[in-house]
Amino acid sequence: MKTNKKNELRKKGWRIGGVVEFLDLTPAENSIIELKLTLGRHLKKYREKLHFSQSQVAKILQSSQSRIAKMEKGDPSVSIDLLIKSLFAVGVNKKSLAQIINC
Amino acid sequence: MKTNKKNELRKKGWRIGGVVEFLDLTPAENSIIELKLTLGRHLKKYREKLHFSQSQVAKILQSSQSRIAKMEKGDPSVSIDLLIKSLFAVGVNKKSLAQIINC
DNA sequence: TGCAGTTATGTCAGATTTGACATATAATAT
DNA sequence: ATATTATATGTCAAATCTGACATAACTGCA
Numbered sequence A, B: 001m002k003t004n005k006k007n008e009l010r011k012k013g014w015r016i017g018g019v020v021e022f023l024d025l026t027p028a029e030n031s032i033i034e035l036k037l038t039l040g041r042h043l044k045k046y047r048e049k050l051h052f053s054q055s056q057v058a059k060i061l062q063s064s065q066s067r068i069a070k071m072e073k074g075d076p077s078v079s080i081d082l083l084i085k086s087l088f089a090v091g092v093n094k095k096s097l098a099q100i101i102n103c
Numbered sequence C: 001t002g003c004a005g006t007t008a009t010g011t012c013a014g015a016t017t018t019g020a021c022a023t024a025t026a027a028t029a030t
Numbered sequence D: 001a002t003a004t005t006a007t008a009t010g011t012c013a014a015a016t017c018t019g020a021c022a023t024a025a026c027t028g029c030a
Helices: A003-011 A018-022 A027-049 A054-061 A065-073 A080-089 A094-102 B003-011 B018-022 B027-049 B054-061 B065-073 B080-089 B094-102
Strands: none
Touching (some): A027 A065, A027 A080, A027 B080, A054 A065, A080 B080, A094 B027, B054 B065, B065 B080
16 A cells, blocks of 8 residues: 555544554555545535435434544544445435445 | 235344335335345355355455354345445455346 | 625534443354 | 252453434525
């Protein structure tokens, strides 16, 4: 992984786990981070397609505007669980989730 | 949702959230539970294909045998995060993850 | 410009998830 | 039958994630 890419992630708050701070991410770690970013991007896409604000989506999800923002921005404090729950809640089904993940 | 199906889930420890204990799950809630069960089943499938024991996989994942068992059994204490991390760690890629989810 | 609506970022107490452990049960071999 | 190895289940302290809140930054618009 290129160092500037890693710095970009670090800037976003990603802690590149403990001892391996200065080593490359494993493929699995990479995939997880990529996946979160992808899911967040698509959440935003769906929300915008529905012409909803983050606050409106937050209400539907019983969450908060700030958390929606974090999801869409790929904040490391957000779990894949929450991202997938949110996508389902805005009407994404298994099939489209699979497409999102595959891309 | 059929009552006996719901009892089956309840037996496994699923709490059918608070007030709606006696109501059907929302489609989103349903999808999440289904997804966890699917991911767990496939984790087991991959592990067995590799001829690994749960303990061996646990070591790779820096987890524990009991948590692997819980993942494979669809225990409600397991997150989608952990399931997906585990699948990646045993060699599943985005494409096959998408296939798993879609099925 | 100032204002209203929206999104971004930081913080934190409470909730959830975690690995680890003990121990039970199941499967397999000798 | 009884070791051995594998899997299942319950518990819990520590780690992580959550909604909520404050507040900053951005966006368009009168």
